[in-house]
Amino acid sequence: MTQDSPQATTFGGGVPGFDTSVANAARMWNYWIGGKDHFHADREAAEKVLEAMPALPLIARLLRRFLINTVDELTAAGVRQFLDIGTGLPTADNTHDAAQRAAPESRIVYVDHDPVVISHARALLTSSPAGKTYYIQADLRDWATISAGAQQILDFSRPVAVLLIAVLHFILDAEDPHRMVARMMADLAPGSYLVIAHAASDIEAGTAAAMARSYNASSSLTITPRDRAQVARFFDGLEMTGPGLLPLARWSGSSRDTTAGSGLSCYCGIARKP
DSSP: OOTTSOEEEEOSSOOOOOOTTSOOHHHHHHHHTTOSOOOHHHHHHHHHHHHHOTTHHHHHHHHHHHHHHHHHHHHHTTOOEEEEESOOSOOSSOHHHHHHHHOTTOEEEEEESOHHHHHHHHHHOOOOTTSEEEEEEOOTTOHHHHHHHHTTTOOTTSOOEEEEESOGGGSOGGGOHHHHHHHHHHTSOTTOEEEEEEEBSSSSHHHHHHHHHHHHHHSSSOOOOBOHHHHHGGGTTSEEOTTOSEEHHHHTTOOHHHHTTOOOOEEEEEEEOO
16 A cells, blocks of 8 residues: 555455445435436435435535544644544544644545445545545444454544544444444444434424435435433443533534524534543
C-alpha cells in the first residue's frame, strides 16, 4: 500500500455478493442523500421506505453533518486514529477528509462488509501523503477480523475513535450488539472514543415503527430501532462527552419544542473511555 492511495483488503468470510436486483442498504442510503450509485431495486425500495418516513433524506444529511462535526471535534482534541465501521458508500467529505484537513498525519481505517462499498472505496478514498487511509471488507460482528486488519494501520496502545454511524441498528437483539461494542472498546486504549448514531424506536414512535416495517420488507437487511435506554447501554463504562445522548434533531441545533413531529427518529452520542 502506498501512502497516497487506499488499500482495500478482504478479511474473513460471509460477505454478501453483488446483486443489483436486490435492494442494498448502502445504495438506498446513497439514493436518499442524492447520490448516483444505485439501481432500480434500490430506488424502488427506498421510495417505499420514504412513504413511511419522509424525513429520511434529511436524517441522512444531518447524520453526515454529525459525523464531520464529531471528527472535527475529536481531531481538535488530539485524536489521530479513526476506525469507521459500516462506513457506506463514499460521498463528499468523508471521515479522512475531515480528519486530515486538520491533522494530515491522521490514520483512518474504513470497514464495511458490502462489496459495492469496497469497489467504490478503491477508486475514491485517498489519503494525505502524511497520513494513511485503509479499507477492510469485514462484518461488524467479526471484531477479531476487524481488529487484526485495523492494527496493520492503527496503534491500539494509543487512543482510537470508533465511529458506528447508522450501523448498530442492523444487528439483531439476538446477536447481542451491546456485547459486541463492549468487547470492541475493551481492546482499545484509555482515551479512545465511541461515536454512535442509532435509529430510535421512541422518537415519533409510530413513524419509526412504520419505517422499520417498510424497510424490513424491502431491503436485504433487517433494521431494529431501539429506545433511549437501549442505546445508552452501548456507552456503559464510558464517559459521555458534549451534550450527551440526544435525538439527532437536537444535535443539529434545534430546540426540543421545534423538533416535535420532525420524524428525525435517531439518537446520537459520543463517549470517552476513561
